Amino acid sequence: MTHDPVLCLASASPRRRDLLSSIGVTVEVRPVDIDETPRPSESAADYVVRLAREKALAGARLTRLPTLGSDTAVVRDGEILGKPASRDHAASMLGSLSGRGHEVLTGVAVSGPAGVLTACVTTRVFMRELTTAELAAYWVTGEPADKAGGYAIQGLAAVFVEHIEGSHSAVVGLPLFETADLLARQGVPLWHEA
C-alpha cells in the first residue's frame, strides 16, 4: 500500500529516506545544496545542527509539508573528518579510527507549524585494529566514498565496529528516537497514527 507523503526530506541520502520509511513516514524527497564548510572555531555539535537547520529551511521553500534536514559528522579528537576524496584520503581517514573510539554527531532539524525544532545526538563508536590490506580492500567496495568518516556501520564496515555507545540510527544518518519526538511536536503522523 502506498501512502501520501507527510514530510519533505531535504536530503539526497537514501539512508535517511529508508530510516524514515522504517518508522512509517512516507517522504517527498527534495535534495538541497548548501555550503558545508565548518566555521572557524565552530564546535562539531553547533556545526551539525546549523547544517541540519539550513537544509530544513532550504527544503521548506520547495514544499508546503513540514521539512526535515540532517547532517552527520565523524569527529576524532575534536576534528571533523568529512567524506574521503580519494583512496589515499579514505585509507588515512579510516586508518586514524583504527583500534580506538571516536564520536559520530548527527544534527536533525524539522521545520513546521511549531517553527524549527532541532536535536543533536552524539554516539561513541569503537573500532578494532584495521590492517593496511583491509583498508585497501574496503575502498574497492565503493562503500566509503559518500560516507562521513569513510565508513558505513550499516554495511561492510559493521565487521570493523566492536561496539557503540548511543544511537545506531544516528550513525547511519538519522537518530530515530529523537526524530520521532520532533515529528510528533510538528504534528507529523508516525506509524501508529497512520
Ligand SMILES: Cc1cn([C@H]2C[C@H](O)[C@@H](COP(=O)(O)OP(=O)(O)OP(=O)(O)O)O2)c(=O)[nH]c1=O
Ligand atoms: C558514519 C556513517 C555515515 N554515513 C553517512 C550518513 C550520511 O548520509 C553521510 C554524511 O553526510 P551528510 O552530509 O550528513 O549527508 P549526505 O551528504 O549523505 O546527504 P544530504 O546532505 O543531502 O542530507 O554519511 C553512513 O551511511 N554510515 C555511517 O556509518
